[in-house]
Amino acid sequence: MSINVKQLAAEKAVEYVVDGMKVGLGTGSTAYWAIRKLGERVQEGLKITAVATSVASEEQARELGIPLVGFGDIDGLDLTIDGADELNHDLELIKGGGGALLREKIVARGSKQMIVVADESKAVDTLGQFPLPVEIVPFAWEWTVAELAKLGCTVELRSSGDGLYKTDNGNYIADCRFGAIASASELAGSLQNITGVVEHGLFIGIAAMAIIGKQDGSIEIIEREYGE
Numbered sequence: 001m002s003i004n005v006k007q008l009a010a011e012k013a014v015e016y017v018v019d020g021m022k023v024g025l026g027t028g029s030t031a032y033w034a035i036r037k038l039g040e041r042v043q044e045g046l047k048i049t050a051v052a053t054s055v056a057s058e059e060q061a062r063e064l065g066i067p068l069v070g071f072g073d074i075d076g077l078d079l080t081i082d083g084a085d086e087l088n089h090d091l092e093l094i095k096g097g098g099g100a101l102l103r104e105k106i107v108a109r110g111s112k113q114m115i116v117v118a119d120e121s122k123a124v125d126t127l128g129q130f131p132l133p134v135e136i137v138p139f140a141w142e143w144t145v146a147e148l149a150k151l152g153c154t155v156e157l158r159s160s161g162d163g164l165y166k167t168d169n170g171n172y173i174a175d176c177r178f179g180a181i182a183s184a185s186e187l188a189g190s191l192q193n194i195t196g197v198v199e200h201g202l203f204i205g206i207a208a209m210a211i212i213g214k215q216d217g218s219i220e221i222i223e224r225e226y227g228e
C-alpha cells in the first residue's frame, strides 16, 4: 500500500510549531496537510495565530478554527510551512505551480524561518524541469511574454477553463520552460528587470529547512544556515 508522503512531510513540519507562534500557511496539496494537522493541534489547545498565502488556504484554516490575523496586526511571522514544485540541495526552490507565488514569497520573506514540505519527486539536482511560474500584470502581457522569451525560454500563458488563469491578485501566470537552470540567482536578477513582471517563482536564500517524505516511509531533512 502506498503511503501519503505529502502528509508525512507536512505533519513532521508541524512538530516545529509551538505555543505563541505566528505561523504562515502555505498553499497547495502538501501545505494542505500541514494546515489540517495544525487545525487538529489548535483544537487540542495549541495557541497560535496565522496568516494564509491564498484564498484557498485561508478558507481551509477558517473552517478548521485556526485563528487568522491581519497583516496590519503583526510585524512578522515566526515560521512559514509551504510546499514547492522543485527544490535543490542549496534549498533554492521553484514555486507557483498553484499560482500563489507572490503571496507565498511575501509571507516567507516576512518569516524568521521557512520550512519546505515536499515528496521526494520534488528534490532535484538542477532546477528547471518544472516550468518556472512568473506572475505578470495583464496590461501589455504580450510584450512582457516577449521579454521573457528573450531570456531563452518558451513561454505559455496559463489558462483555466475557457479563459486565462488569474491569480488571487488578478494577474496572469506565464509558465516559462528554461530547461536546466544553471544559475537561479542570475535568472532571478534578469526576471526582476522586466517591468511587467510582478514576481517570479524562484525562492533563493529564503528556506532554511526542507522536509522530504519518501515512499519507504522515511523522511529526509535538508538544512541551510541563514546567510549561507
Ligand SMILES: O=C[C@H](O)[C@H](O)[C@H](O)COP(=O)(O)O
Pocket (backbone or CB within 6 Å): 026, 027, 028, 029, 030, 031, 082, 083, 084, 085, 094, 095, 096, 097, 098, 099, 100, 101, 104
Ligand atoms: O502556488 C503554489 C505553491 O507554490 C505550491 O506550494 C507548490 O505549487 C507546490 O504545490 P503541491 O504541494 O500541491 O505540489
